[in-house]
Each structure stands twice: as C-alpha cells, then as structure tokens.
Amino acid sequence: MLPSRRLAVTLLAAILAGGAAADTQPGAARQRELVRLVRQDCGSCHGLTLKGGLGPALLPGALRDKPLEALRYTILLGxxxxxxxxxxxxxxxxxxxxxxxxxxxxxxxER
Amino acid sequence: MSNTLTLFRSLLAAVCAALLAACGAAPVRGTGDLGLVIERASGAVLVVDTTARSVLARVEGLGDLSHASAVFSRDGRYAYVFGRDGGLTKVDLLLGRIDKRIIQSGNAIGGSISQDGRLVVAQNYEPGGIKVFDAQTLELLADIPSAYGDGTRRSKVVGLADVPGNKFAYALFDAGEIWVADVADPRAPKVTRYRNAGSQPYDGLVTPDGRHYLAGLFGEDGVALVDLWRPEQGVRRILPDYGKGQEKLPVFKMPHLRGWAVAGRHAYLPAVGRHEVLVVDTATWQETARIPVKGQPVFVMARPDGRQVWVNFAFPDNGWVQVIDTLEGRVVHTLQPGRAVLHMEFAPRGESVWISARDDHRVMVYDTANFRELAQLPAASPSGIFFTARAARIGF
Incomplete structure (x- = not known):
C-alpha cells in the first residue's frame, strides 16, 4: 500500500471510530470474550458476581446514578x-x- | 414357598451387609499427601491425592468461590475454605464432604488458622475486620472491626497471617495500617495498631520463622515491615526508592504475598506494575537484585528447598509461568501450562508442582527437576490449589 493511501485509510478509520464509537457493537464471539473478561478478570477485584471486593460493586443498583460516559472512561482510563x-x-x-x-x-x- | 422366600430374604440381607461393610468402612489412610483444588465458578472443591495425582472427591455447595482460599486443621483432616461471599466451609477431606458451613460476613478475602489449631480467623472486606471462630464448631468467639479515622469507617482487611503466640497480623487497605491481634484469650483479644504503615497495603506475608511481617504497598513505593520480635520498634519502610518517579504499567491484577516468597536468606517479591521480581536480603532488608520476567508477577513462590522460584503473571500475560534459578539469579525456564494460570502449589518437598489453568479447565502437574509434564487433571475453572502441608507452616 502506498503511504498516502495508507494515511487516507487510517484517517477514514479514525473518523469512523470517532463518530460511531458507541454504535459499533462488538461481534458475538468478542462479546463472549468480554463477558468472560469482566466476570473473571474484573471479577478478581469486583467479585465474580460483581457485588464488590477490593473494588466497588458493579451491580445495576450501584451504578444507577453514574452517567454512561463516566463508566466508559473509568474502564478505559482507570x-x-x-x-x-x-x-x-x-x-x-x-x-x-x-x-x-x-x-x-x-x-x-457466562454461557 | 414361604420357606424359600425367607431363605432368599436372609441371603439378600447377608449380601447387603457384606456390601455395606466393604463400601462403608473407608480404607485407613493419612492426609499428608492430600489437598484441595478450588473450582471457582461452580462453588465446588476437588479433594486431590498428590501421590496418585488423582481426584478423590468433588465437594459441592460452597457458594461464591472467586478468590477463595483454604487453610488446614493441624491434623490435616479438615480444610477451612473461605469464599468471597463470606462463606466459611469446613471440609472433611477423608469423607469428601462438608462438615460445617456458615456465612460469616458479606464479602470476605481469606483466612488463617492459629498456631495451636484451635482458632480459625476470617478476614473481611464487608463489613471490614476479622472474625475469630472455634476451629471445631465454627462458633464465633470474637469480632474485631477494622475501624479507623473517626471510628465510623471500617477498612477492608488484607494480608492476614498467623504468627506465633496465637496472634494474627494483617493490614488495613483503606486505613494504611498494620494490626496485630493477640487472641490467646479469644474472648478478650488484644490489638496492637501500627498507624502510618503506608498507602493502600494490598497483601502481607510473615517470614517462615514468624518474625517479620511485611505488607506490600500499592498506593506508594516501598514495603512496610514490622519486626514481631521487637514490636516496640514499630513499623518501618523498606525498599523506599523502588519505582519512584517512574510511570507504572496498569495493574490488571493485584500481586499476592505469602511466606513462600522466602528462599534461603532472600525474599522474592512481585514488583507492582512492573515486569520484575525483586530480590531482598532478609538480613538487611536491602534490595539486592531485580530479575526481569515476562509480565507483571502475581504469585512468586519458592520451591520448598529454595533453589527455584516459580512466577505466574497478571492478565494479559497469564498464560505463562517462569522459573527462576536462585543460584543464577535469572529465569532458566518458561512454560505455557494453559490459558489463565491462576495459582501454583508445590508438593510438600517440592519434587512436583501443580498449576491451575482456569480457561483450559485443567490442573497441570510438572516435575520441577526437568519441567516434564507428569499429569493433567480436568477441573472446572480451577483457581487456588492448597495442600495439607500448609497445616504445619507458620503464616497460613
């Protein structure tokens, strides 16, 4: 691929990602991986049932007042x-x- | 006709009695080579035989076993399993069944057993504190809340370790303190508080001689140390320069500490947020080396003879295990036991090691002399592996 074309593709990808971040659903296989990741790896601090451990509970009741945006960035940025x-x-x-x-x-x- | 029936009935009864006698009387055996494997997602434990490398029994009904751990009665017959949901279950290894079970808190993180074997202590996140139970009956004997600050808040408790004199040392994650509870009289516990131990102690260990209690710090650089032989000296900080001024990697899983970190005169500690194992001289508590490894260490465990130290890693490097040769001070072998390696446990004298691979649903057994695979045992999402030899060790 030519450098200029690669740049164009990268730019397009960036624009698409930025504009559609919230709409692009992970595929079914990736969703299963994410469920396992959350249950097992997030679970090492938040508990397998997500009712809390070293980290706070991640059950709907505990997150009710938190904006989705804040949750997303807590996950991404810690x-x-x-x-x-x-x-x-x-x-x-x-x-x-x-x-x-x-x-x-x-x-x-997990299924 | 009725005579034949009577004869048949008595014959049947005799056969049944013989069968019952054969099956009912379990063969006499010891428990020194037994252990438990936690199946974290199914609320079950496997009773395993480390000589035959086989599963003797599967015991169900232990609740939420994420981050579960076990300690053993001093006769090696019973395991006390501490579950995340606050469950404390006494498992009879010989009969392969639950002996007693209570829910002792809302959210627990582990426990320990006293020097004399009479007391089992659970460490709790919610409500924060420790609870002391009669090891035989699981009757609650003492409740010691981890109140701090103005006294209304309670800290999560981490790093509980039994120490000589029927005492228990532990750290308060939120309060940054180390407490030593003397429960020689369990109805009237005496607590010594060491304030300002450091920010966010994440786990603790007592050296195999029971003298030094160390708490690893997450919120700042360094390790907090209490000399239990000289408690009047208070808490002091070691390895103060470790990682100072450097950006740490995101820590996807907290490292674990326990007395197994000590090999000979050196302690091998997992560095927090770095791909390194720290080597510390236990005579001077000075750092003597840093050994580069494949990922962020979670468990850093010395083989009982101290010649090798085995290391597993946090996500996403949790498919690897590395072996450090303590004489050479470097990694000499790398294994891939399976996906999501969560725990390792050595046979009492270290000739073999059992390793759990959660996502491949198996436990691998390796010969530690040549790293050859000795056995594979199927297990559902296995996590912790605990052998009865722990019953005889200080700090467990």
Missing part, C-alpha cells in the same frame, strides 16, 4: 489514586461502551 487500572490497551472505546451498557442493565452470565 481511576488514578485507586487500584482501578486503565484498560485502554486491552479494550476499544466501543467495547468499553458495550461493557458499561451491559453493567447498567445487569451484566450477562
């Missing part, structure tokens, strides 16, 4: 001064958004 790490190297913005929405409505079980 919370400085606490044990919550930034997951931006692992998760895309759309994936973080998908996880935040599922948490608020009651996170799915």
């Amino acid at each position: 919370r400085p001064g606490t044990a919550m790490p930034a997951w931006k190297t692992i998760l895309s913005e759309a994936e973080a958004d998908w996880i935040a929405r599922r948490l608020v409505e009651g996170f799915p079980e």
Whole structure:
C-alpha cells in the first residue's frame, strides 16, 4: 500500500471510530470474550458476581446514578489514586461502551 | 414357598451387609499427601491425592468461590475454605464432604488458622475486620472491626497471617495500617495498631520463622515491615526508592504475598506494575537484585528447598509461568501450562508442582527437576490449589 493511501485509510478509520464509537457493537464471539473478561478478570477485584471486593460493586443498583460516559472512561482510563487500572490497551472505546451498557442493565452470565 | 422366600430374604440381607461393610468402612489412610483444588465458578472443591495425582472427591455447595482460599486443621483432616461471599466451609477431606458451613460476613478475602489449631480467623472486606471462630464448631468467639479515622469507617482487611503466640497480623487497605491481634484469650483479644504503615497495603506475608511481617504497598513505593520480635520498634519502610518517579504499567491484577516468597536468606517479591521480581536480603532488608520476567508477577513462590522460584503473571500475560534459578539469579525456564494460570502449589518437598489453568479447565502437574509434564487433571475453572502441608507452616 502506498503511504498516502495508507494515511487516507487510517484517517477514514479514525473518523469512523470517532463518530460511531458507541454504535459499533462488538461481534458475538468478542462479546463472549468480554463477558468472560469482566466476570473473571474484573471479577478478581469486583467479585465474580460483581457485588464488590477490593473494588466497588458493579451491580445495576450501584451504578444507577453514574452517567454512561463516566463508566466508559473509568474502564478505559482507570481511576488514578485507586487500584482501578486503565484498560485502554486491552479494550476499544466501543467495547468499553458495550461493557458499561451491559453493567447498567445487569451484566450477562457466562454461557 | 414361604420357606424359600425367607431363605432368599436372609441371603439378600447377608449380601447387603457384606456390601455395606466393604463400601462403608473407608480404607485407613493419612492426609499428608492430600489437598484441595478450588473450582471457582461452580462453588465446588476437588479433594486431590498428590501421590496418585488423582481426584478423590468433588465437594459441592460452597457458594461464591472467586478468590477463595483454604487453610488446614493441624491434623490435616479438615480444610477451612473461605469464599468471597463470606462463606466459611469446613471440609472433611477423608469423607469428601462438608462438615460445617456458615456465612460469616458479606464479602470476605481469606483466612488463617492459629498456631495451636484451635482458632480459625476470617478476614473481611464487608463489613471490614476479622472474625475469630472455634476451629471445631465454627462458633464465633470474637469480632474485631477494622475501624479507623473517626471510628465510623471500617477498612477492608488484607494480608492476614498467623504468627506465633496465637496472634494474627494483617493490614488495613483503606486505613494504611498494620494490626496485630493477640487472641490467646479469644474472648478478650488484644490489638496492637501500627498507624502510618503506608498507602493502600494490598497483601502481607510473615517470614517462615514468624518474625517479620511485611505488607506490600500499592498506593506508594516501598514495603512496610514490622519486626514481631521487637514490636516496640514499630513499623518501618523498606525498599523506599523502588519505582519512584517512574510511570507504572496498569495493574490488571493485584500481586499476592505469602511466606513462600522466602528462599534461603532472600525474599522474592512481585514488583507492582512492573515486569520484575525483586530480590531482598532478609538480613538487611536491602534490595539486592531485580530479575526481569515476562509480565507483571502475581504469585512468586519458592520451591520448598529454595533453589527455584516459580512466577505466574497478571492478565494479559497469564498464560505463562517462569522459573527462576536462585543460584543464577535469572529465569532458566518458561512454560505455557494453559490459558489463565491462576495459582501454583508445590508438593510438600517440592519434587512436583501443580498449576491451575482456569480457561483450559485443567490442573497441570510438572516435575520441577526437568519441567516434564507428569499429569493433567480436568477441573472446572480451577483457581487456588492448597495442600495439607500448609497445616504445619507458620503464616497460613
């Protein structure tokens, strides 16, 4: 690929990602991975049932008053001064958004 | 006709009695080579035989076992399993069933057993504090809330370790304190508080001789140390320069500490947020080396003879295990036991090691001399592995 064409593709991808971050759903296989990631790896601090541990509870009742945007950025950027790490190297913005929405409505079980 | 029936009935009864005698009387055996594997997602534990490398029983009904751990009665017959949901379950290893079970808190993180084996202590996140139970009956004997600040807040408790004298040392994550509870008289516990231990202690360990209690700090650089032989000296900070001024990597899983970190005169500690194992001289508490490894260490465990130290890693490097040769001070072997390696446990004298691979639903057993695979045991999302040899160790 020519450098200029690659640049154009990168730019287009960036624009699409920026504009559609919240709408682009992860695919079914990735969704299963994300459920496992949240249950098992987030679960090491927040508990397998997400009712809290070293980290706070992530059940709908506990998140009711939190804006979706804040949840998404907490996942991506972490919370400085606490044990919550930034997951931006692992998760895309759309994936973080998908996880935040599922948490608020009651996170799915692993199947 | 009725005679034949009577004869048949008595024959049947005799056969049944013989069968019952054969099956009912369990063969006499010891428990020194037994252990438990936690199936974290199914609320079950496997009773395993480390000689035959086999599963003897599967015990169900233990609740939420995410981050579950176990300690053993001093006779090695019972395991006390601490579940995340505050469940404390006493499992009879020989009969392969639950002996007793209580829910002792809303959210727990582990526990320990006293030097004399009479007391089991649970450490709790919610409500924060420790609770002391009679090891035989699980009757509550003492409740010690981890109140701090103005006294209305309660800290999450981490790093509970039994220490000689029927005492327990632990750290308060939110308060940044280390407490030592003397429960020699469990109805009237005496607590010594060490304030300003450091920011966010995440776990603790007591050295195998029971003398030094160390709490790793998450919120700042360094490790807090209490010399339990000289408690009047208070808490002091070691490794103060570690990582200062450098951006740490995101920590996807908290490292774990326990007395297994000590090999000979050195302690091998997981660095927080770095791909390194720290080597500390336990005579001077000075750092002597940093060993580069494949990811952020979670468990750094010395083989019982201290010649090797095995390391597993936080997500996303949790498919690897590395072996450090303590004489050479470097990684000499790298293994891939499976996806999501959560825990390791050595046979009592270290000739083999059992490793859980959560996402491949199996436990791998390796020969530690040549790293050859000895066995594979199926298990559903296995996490912690605990062998009865822990019953005889200080700090568990």
